[in-house]
Amino acid sequence: MKLKMIYSFLNADINIIEKELEDTIQAESPLLHEASLSLLQAGGKRLRPVFVLLGGKFGNYDINNIKNVAVSLELIHMASLVHDDVIDDADLRRGQPTIKSRWDNRIAMYTGDYIFARALDVLSNINKPIAHQILAHTLVELCLGEIEQIEDKFQFNQNLRKYLRRIRRKTAILIAASCQLGAIAADVEDELHKKLYFIGYYIGMSYQIIDDVLDFVGTEKELGKPAGGDLKQGNITLPVLLAMETPAIKDNLVKITDHSTEAEIERALELIKNSDAIDRSLTLSELYLEKALKLIAELPQNRAKNLLRDIAKTIGKRKF
Amino acid sequence: MNANKNAKLQDMNTRLMNLKEVLQKKTRQPYMSKIIQQPYIDEDKLLLIMFIVDNLQIPKSKADKYIITTMLVQIALDTHESVQNEPLPLERLKGRQLTILAGTYYSGLYYQILAEIDDIFMIRTLAEGIMEVNEHKVSVYSHARVTVESLMESLKKTESSLFDRITHFYNRGELGELAANLVFINRVLLEKKQFLAGKPSILFDALSKLFETEQSVPFTLHNNKQSLIHICDKYVSLSFKEIEQSIDKCEHTELFREKLKWMKSQQQEAVQSFVEEG
Numbered sequence: 142m143k144l145k146m147i148y149s150f151l152n153a154d155i156n157i158i159e160k161e162l163e164d165t166i167q168a169e170s171p172l173l174h175e176a177s178l179s180l181l182q183a184g185g186k187r188l189r190p191v192f193v194l195l196g197g198k199f200g201n202y203d204i205n206n207i208k209n210v211a212v213s214l215e216l217i218h219m220a221s222l223v224h225d226d227v228i229d230d231a232d233l234r235r236g237q238p239t240i241k242s243r244w245d246n247r248i249a250m251y252t253g254d255y256i257f258a259r260a261l262d263v264l265s266n267i268n269k270p271i272a273h274q275i276l277a278h279t280l281v282e283l284c285l286g287e288i289e290q291i292e293d294k295f296q297f298n299q300n301l302r303k304y305l306r307r308i309r310r311k312t313a314i315l316i317a318a319s320c321q322l323g324a325i326a327a328d329v330e331d332e333l334h335k336k337l338y339f340i341g342y343y344i345g346m347s348y349q350i351i352d353d354v355l356d357f358v359g360t361e362k363e364l365g366k367p368a369g370g371d372l373k374q375g376n377i378t379l380p381v382l383l384a385m386e387t388p389a390i391k392d393n394l395v396k397i398t399d400h401s402t403e404a405e406i407e408r409a410l411e412l413i414k415n416s417d418a419i420d421r422s423l424t425l426s427e428l429y430l431e432k433a434l435k436l437i438a439e440l441p442q443n444r445a446k447n448l449l450r451d452i453a454k455t456i457g458k459r460k461f
Numbered sequence: 462m463n464a465n466k467n468a469k470l471q472d473m474n475t476r477l478m479n480l481k482e483v484l485q486k487k488t489r490q491p492y493m494s495k496i497i498q499q500p501y502i503d504e505d506k507l508l509l510i511m512f513i514v515d516n517l518q519i520p521k522s523k524a525d526k527y528i529i530t531t532m533l534v535q536i537a538l539d540t541h542e543s544v545q546n547e548p549l550p551l552e553r554l555k556g557r558q559l560t561i562l563a564g565t566y567y568s569g570l571y572y573q574i575l576a577e578i579d580d581i582f583m584i585r586t587l588a589e590g591i592m593e594v595n596e597h598k599v600s601v602y603s604h605a606r607v608t609v610e611s612l613m614e615s616l617k618k619t620e621s622s623l624f625d626r627i628t629h630f631y632n633r634g635e636l637g638e639l640a641a642n643l644v645f646i647n648r649v650l651l652e653k654k655q656f657l658a659g660k661p662s663i664l665f666d667a668l669s670k671l672f673e674t675e676q677s678v679p680f681t682l683h684n685n686k687q688s689l690i691h692i693c694d695k696y697v698s699l700s701f702k703e704i705e706q707s708i709d710k711c712e713h714t715e716l717f718r719e720k721l722k723w724m725k726s727q728q729q730e731a732v733q734s735f736v737e738e739g
Contacts, residue, residue, distance in 0.1 A: 168592075170599045224565060227544065228558045245546045247602060250561070251595045254541055257565070258591035261572060265585035273576035273584065281569040285490075288562050291555060292492045399551055 144459070147451045148191050150444065154204050158190050158211045165212055165259055176240050176252040180219055183237040188348075189214040189319040191452070196323025196337050198445030203327070209266040210322045216260035217280065218315065223253035228287075229374065233367075272325050279318040286310025294375035297385065297395045304382055305346070312352075313345030336436055340449060343433035348456050350426040353378035355459075357414055369410045375399060379425065384418035430457045466715060473716045477508060480525070484532055488567055497559050500536045500567065501543075505647055507532055508716060509640050513624060515713040517631045526578055531623055533571040534587050538594060540564035586630055590623035597622070601663060604670045612667055613645075613696050620644035639707045642700040643717075646724060649693050656689075665689060697728060 148155070166177035190211035197207040225231070226239040227249050233239065241249035264276060289307050293299055320341030324334035355363070356371045357380055371378050375397075385391040390412050397409055413419070433453045440446045481502055488500050510531045514524045541564040549557055568591075575584045597618040599605070606612035618625075621641035628637030652664035668689050704721065708714055 168596055168599075170596050170603075170605060172603050172605065173596060173599045221565075224561050228561050230554075246544055247546055248599065250541045250544050250564075251599050251602070254538065254564075254568075255592055255595040255599075257568060258588040258595070261588040262585055262592065265581050265588065268581060270576065270579035270581070273572070273579075273581060277569065277573035277576040281566065281573055284562055284566040284569050288490065288492055288559065288566070291558055291562070 144186055144188075144191075144452065144455055147455055148448060150448070151191060151194050154194055154208075155187060155190065157204055158187070158194075158208055158215070161208050161212050162215060165216065165263060166256065168255065172244075172248070173252060173255055176244060176248060177219075177256055179237070179243065180223060180234075180240060180252075180256075183235045185218075185235065187215060189218055189315065192316055192319035192341055192344075193323035193326075195445045195449055195452075196320040196325075196329070196334070196341075197327040198443060199324055199333055199337065199441065200327030200329035206267070207323055207326050209263050210272070210319075210326045213260045213264035213276075214315070214319050214322070216256050216263065217276075220253045220257035220260065221283070223249050223256065225287075227253075229370075267326055269325060272322050275318055275322060275325070279314050282310045282314055290376060293377060295377075295398055297377060297381075297391075297397075299377055299382070301379075301382055304377065304379055308346060308349040308353075309342070312349040313342045316345035316348065317342035333440075336439065340433050340436045340440075340453075343429045343436070344453050344456060347426040347429035347433070347453075350379055350422055350429070351456065351459060354380055354419055354422050354426070357410060358419060369406065372397065372409060372413075373406055379422045380413050380418040382418075383421045384413045384416045387416060390416055427457060430454070470715050470719070473511070473713075477504070477511065477716075480507060480511070480528055480532075483525075483529060484536070487529065487533065487570055488536060488563075490563070490566065493559050493563055493566075497556050497563060500540050500563065502532065503535060503539065505720065506535050506644065508720060509624065509643060512711075512713060512717050513628060513636055513640060516636055516711050517628070517633060523578070523580070526574060526580070527583060527627070530571040530574050530583065530587065531627070533567050533574070534591060534623060537564045537567035537571070538591070540567060542598075582630070586626045587623065590626040593622035593626070594619055601667055604667050606667065607671070609668065609671060609692060612664075612671065616648060616664055617641055617645040620648045635707050635710055639704055639711065642704045643721075643724075646697050646700045646704075646728075649697050650724070650727060653690065653693050664693070668692065694728075701725065701728075 162181055163178070166174065166181060168174040168177060193207060193211040193214060194204075197210075222234060223240050226234055227241045227246050230241075231239050232242040239249070240252055264273065267273075286307055286309070290311065293303065293307065317338045318341070321334050321338035324337045329337070353371065356368060356378065359368055361367050372381065381394060385394055393412055394409055397405065401409075430453050434450060437446060437450050437453065440449070481504065484502055484507075485499060507528070510528050514527050519527055540560060544557060544560055544564075571587060572584060575581075575587075597615040600615045601612065601619060606615050621637070621644050624640040624644070625637045628634065628640065649664065652662045655662040656665040669685075672685060672689075701721075708718070708721075711717075
């Protein structure tokens with residue numbers, strides 16, 4: 142089942158958030174507005190808002206309050222995508238031209254900064270210092286994760302621990318914070334919002350591992366961007382690390398640099414795809430999901446609990 | 462009296478340098494420092510925010526945090542401003558990538574420091590400032606302004622919105638105006654310097670475009686160089702005048718006045734050399 146179908150019971154509130162996102166990015170400058178809107182209209186899974194809403198369902202759920210958190214986190218995600226496209230020099234995102242390719246790097250930088258500030262502005266409607274402390278810590282970690290990713294490019298001697306720390310910072314903690322901040326905005330008690338943090342964290346780890354696998358096995362149409370991009374850019378993800386445990390494959394992979402030819406990259410991609418690294422990566426993803434499911438089982442019984450469980454299971458089976 | 466004034470100037474200078482050192486430490490990240498330069502810290506803006514915070518009589522416990530976080534935002538904006546459009550050779554790509562992340566990292570730090578002291582008001586104030594700055598940056602850069610007046614106003618906002626937001630909250634609009642005029646003069650002088658050196662200038666590009674549209678005939682920059690410079694000088698003089706009218710309403714102006722004197726001499730020098738070079 143598709144993710145969007147699973148959380149259809151949240152549809153009315155998701156629609157409120159979509160509308161709020163559109164209203165929030167109303168810039169005075171027509172160009173800035175158009176650039177922000179194009180990103181918004183390119184779609185996306187709206188995973189972070191969904192996790193915020195679900196977190197909120199464990200407390201005093203008031204959409205007019207919780208929407209501030211949901212909108213803010215989606216905007217932060219959007220802002221980071223705009224800047225990431227400049228970093229990666231990417232022309233396509235979700236099958237649509239990126240802001241940097243439709244306009245240029247400068248417009249992308251201004252748009253990203255504008256959206257980021259909008260996100261903080263919206264969250265400032267939540268008068269709970271702990272919410273800001275959690276988000277601020279998350280943002281700094283997120284950035285350090287990206288810096289680390291650049292530092293580790295083409296570093297084939299890195300270990301699994303380093304990879305896990307990187308995806309924790311890069312993806313998992315924002316999903317974790319989404320669950321937790323939704324709960325905090327709804328006055329959920331400490332123990333429960335901390336549990337929700339870990340549920341989001343484990344789901345996020347699993348999600349990113351699958352993302353890294355899909356980069357090898359997905360098609361350009363499914364991914365909305367060329368497949369194999371991670372290795373081409375020197376990002377050493379889990380399938381690469383696991384494939385390198387086979388000495389013959391390792392010998393080939395360590396020769397990959399930013400000067401490698403398309404043919405050399407293609408050969409490396411084939412080696413990884415034909416190894417057991419893909420299955421073993423999925424097994425690790427499964428382990429994280431199991432951890433999430435175990436914690437979900439401990440949550441108070443309500444519809445959001447069932448939904449969290451279904452989302453976790455669907456993420457484990459997603460194809461793109 | 463003079464000894465007193467000198468001692469006060471000395472104190473302010475020491476404080477300025479201490480704050481600069483704090484900013485340098487905050488923005489240092491081991492890997493980034495290996496690949497890219499330490500960020501540019503605009504000392505004039507640092508002096509200005511110090512001056513504003515002192516005039517607003519913000520409690521000491523918050524004053525330095527406000528100065529540091531406003532400057533972190535400024536540094537973040539300046540860092541992202543340095544990202545250019547030109548494609549780069551492979552060996553320089555990493556530098557650009559880290560520059561982008563560095564700017565975001567500094568923004569994150571501003572938020573983190575204010576979140577730690579539970580200052581949601583200042584988080585919002587600076588966020589509003591960032592939004593406004595970027596609104597105007599896009600307008601200036603994309604040549605969206607249709608009059609010289611609105612172009613200059615937008616340029617001023619790109620430099621002053623952070624300070625404006627703070628002073629307006631404290632109902633000290635005149636302080637905001639003073640700050641805005643100072644940073645505006647600095648920016649125009651910088652753009653003029655770039656232009657005269659034959660380097661790209663966002664302001665002069667936008668002005669040329671405006672003239673081209675107004676005249677509906679091909680605009681030759683060479684012939685109209687003098688008129689463009691004249692427009693800029695006019696705005697600079699006006700801003701100096703506005704500063705002089707409002708500075709007496711403020712306190713702690715010692716270092717500020719020194720700075721002003723120096724800026725005026727720079728302006729005079731530029732005019733002189735422009736006249737001499739014809």
